[in-house]
Amino acid sequence: MSRHEDRLEPAGSTAAALPRPSLVVNALSSWAGFAVLVVTGFLLTPFVIKHLGKNGYGVWSVVGSIIGYYGLLDLGVASAVRRYVARYAARDDHDALNETIATAMMLFMGAGVLILMVSVFASRPLAEFFRVRPAMVGDFRRVM
Numbered sequence: 001m002s003r004h005e006d007r008l009e010p011a012g013s014t015a016a017a018l019p020r021p022s023l024v025v026n027a028l029s030s031w032a033g034f035a036v037l038v039v040t041g042f043l044l045t046p047f048v049i050k051h052l053g054k055n056g057y058g059v060w061s062v063v064g065s066i067i068g069y070y071g072l073l074d075l076g077v078a079s080a081v082r083r084y085v086a087r088y089a090a091r092d093d094h095d096a097l098n099e100t101i102a103t104a105m106m107l108f109m110g111a112g113v114l115i116l117m118v119s120v121f122a123s124r125p126l127a128e129f130f131r132v133r134p135a136m137v138g139d140f141r142r143v144m
Contacts, residue, residue, distance in 0.1 A: 045057075055136055059132060059139060059140050059143070062130050062132075063143045066126070070115050073111045073115065074111075077104055077108070078104075081100060085097060085101065088100060123144040124137075124141065126144070127140045
């Protein structure tokens with residue numbers, strides 16, 4: 001008998017059909033976080049347009065969209081780090097834990113340098129591509 005078999009409920013049991021409280025709490029927390037993002041977006045947009053103007057808001061939106069794509073450089077590393085950090089911490093394997101974190105830090109530092117280089121060298125062509133007004137090009141390049 002494995003160590004997990006004693007926790008399994010019989011197939012006809014009602015306890016097996018009920019969701020765990022942590023599942024419900026996690027789902028509600030996730031939905032609440034999403035609701036906060038939506039409400040914040042609706043409230044923040046008029047504020048930003050009022051203070052930056054339409055052109056500034058356009059630059060802000062384009063830069064935000066471009067920066068959002070940088071998240072793709074994660075390539076699943078963060079998920080793998082969470083998995084292995086939990087595994088090695090549970091085993092009390094400090095050497096493997098340190099190696100995992102150090103490797104992830106090096107990967108993220110490399111990605112950060114790559115992002116910085118791409119941002120610096122691509123900011124002017126991107127400003128031209130998106131037809132950013134000449135008065136806003138400096139701001140566009142700084143926030144990239």
